């Protein structure tokens with residue numbers, strides 16, 4: 251879900267003259283095309299670039315992560331700026347006013363997604379997913395189905411048993427890891443696995459997948475994320491011939507993804523088919539799954555139902571959308587808890603008051619825990635799992651932001667920390683302080699509908715449909731981890747370093763290893 255830095259690849263040693271001439275011609279044609287395309291437009295300011303490549307090499311060889319590069323550029327050029335990355339033009343906005351203009355006031359104008367490269371089109375079945383679809387009837391049908399079929403409050407409630415199961419497994423896995431080692435646990439890895447299990451249950455409704463099988467599916471999903479990462483030829487398409495190997499590899503990974511997920515789809519189909527004659531075993535099949543809602547789904551403006559390949563794509567979207575984002579948030583959460591014993595003590599005290607130690611915390615309990623709710627808000631303010639919302643695009647030519655032109659083929663990116671760390675909006679924005687959200691303090695409507703101050707889930711028409719699920723999972727996991735263990739810094743990381751890096755989402759540069767001491771619990 252995040253912008254990644256382009257990477258260079260090694261070009262083959264011998265290049266023919268013909269190829270060189272072809273590249274030179276393509277380059278000249280690109281200059282002419284670019285000059286023609288943007289003639290007469292007033293783009294937002296930005297660093298001067300070179301012909302053809304624009305700012306691409308400045309970014310790629312800056313020695314900084316893209317998220318840090320943008321933070322620095324913002325200081326120089328302000329909250330709206332342009333970067334030319336080869337054939338792509340990026341308009342980056344980073345203030346609450348501009349996010350409001352783009353996502354709310356002109357929400358419909360900027361509700362689309364930009365064109366994608368061939369590799370990503372394979373994995374999105376030609377933009378047949380909620381997150382990649384251009385703004386229109388197809389997107390509306392898919393999104394409506396995801397929200398009502400899966401992410402509504404009532405549907406979310408139906409999956410309480412799946413969460414309960416995954417949470418029990420999560421706590422016992424960590425206990426086993428601590429017992430096997432020196433009382434230490436890797437937080438991100440365990441959290442990621444737990445969220446992945448919940449989303450697999452919800453997507454396919456198959457409850458008897460063993461751990462080895464789940465890990466195999468997870469490994470394939472990770473390979474998909476790697477295969478769809480940003481490449482140099484996304485920006486300089488004339489380099490595509492040099493990326494044939496990566497393209498072939500991406501096709502192999504897609505085949506692997508289909509071969510891994512299609513058997514799960516077919517098993518669920520068989521369960522649904524037999525259900526009338528032979529009731530499904532409740533330990534094997536959930537009463538409902540996201541896949542069920544997709545099997546007969548009619549999409550506006552389209553004949554027939556989704557093909558097997560498209561079903562694989564849509565199922566993968568639900569799993570991917572919620573896994574790394576939520577797991578990343580948990581890692582930052584536990585780092586803050588390890589770093590600050592008083593936060594840990596207050597959260598634990600609230601859990602003891604609300605639930606005690608004779609039964610596990612349930613998601614319903616977390617609604618009645620104001621300090622935990624404030625902690626989750628502060629977590630998503632200070633450590634949004636993605637620093638950029640998904641890339642937006644104008645629906646048609648002629649759109650403007652802050653008086654500047656935004657071409658219809660430009661990527662519109664919203665840099666979220668620019669808003670949640672703005673000293674004009676926040677008191678002591680650099681400090682991690684959940685108390686800011688408690689009575690009489692600061693407010694934060696994460697949907698942005700009552701004004702934009704922090705929008706870790708985006709805002710407007712394309713706001714993340716998993717907002718409730720994401721926050722529910724974070725609060726529940728943090729509470730269960732604190733109810734089961736006392737957390738401390740590991741001797742190898744006595745003073746935690748809160749530096750970030752991008753790995754699909756924004757994770758800790760140094761993955762969190764923490765010491766845990768099991769607490770006395772009686773269930």
Ligand code: HEM
Nearest residue numbers: 380381571572575576639640706707708712714716719720
């Ligand atoms: C802490 C957890 C999460 C965070 C921080 C997060 C963040 C985001 C952000 C920033 C966007 C882009 C919004 C925009 O384009 O303006 C987004 C979109 C999306 N998210 Fe999430 N997300 C989270 C959890 C989830 C979950 C649990 C799911 C589903 C299971 C999900 C599914 C999606 C989908 C399908 C979209 C695309 C929406 C569209 O284009 O209409 N996310 N998310």
